[in-house]
Amino acid sequence: MKYFIILLAVVIVGVLWFHLTDKAEQLDPTPQETATMEENSEQDLEEIEPDVTFKVTGVNYSYNVKEMRVKKGDVVRIDFTSNLGFHDWVVDEFSAKTKTLRPGTSDSITFVADKVGTFEYYCSVGSHREQGMVGSLIVEE
Ligand SMILES: [Cu+2]
Known part of the structure; x- marks a missing residue:
């Protein structure tokens, strides 16, 4: 039973690790967002x-x-x-x-x-x- 709990803990940590790695990748700015900022040359008018x-x-x-x-x-x-x-x-x-x-x-x-x-x-x-x-x-x- 003790080994089973340790195995379960390892699996949970593994799943969490994958989840966090995935989130970090999503936080990177996409090339599309960079292009949008360059297009806004009339920024002063927007304000x-x-x-x-x-x-x-x-x-x-x-x-x-x-x-x-x-x-x-x-x-x-x-x-x-x-x-x-x-x-x-x-x-x-x-x-x-x-x-x-x-x-x-x-x-x-x-x-x-x-x-x-x-x-x-x-x-x-x-x-x-x-x-x-x-x-x-x-x-x-
Ligand atoms: Cu149309």
């Missing part, structure tokens, strides 16, 4: 409180928000989430573009709407834009 925030979700092939109205000069924040399929959110005139998102992931971008007019935002993945994955960003004086 400004936005004048207006839009929570946008995308599926195949549409956005839940079809039209956005802002004032010229507004700091606009887009919190974009893909609910189904691979998508991004792009508006060329303001060089605003989220990362291409896997289903169930999110990305936020901030830009200044410094031009008056109606601008099309769209998904640049595949032919999603042609399939109607678009909306209007209206910037008023």
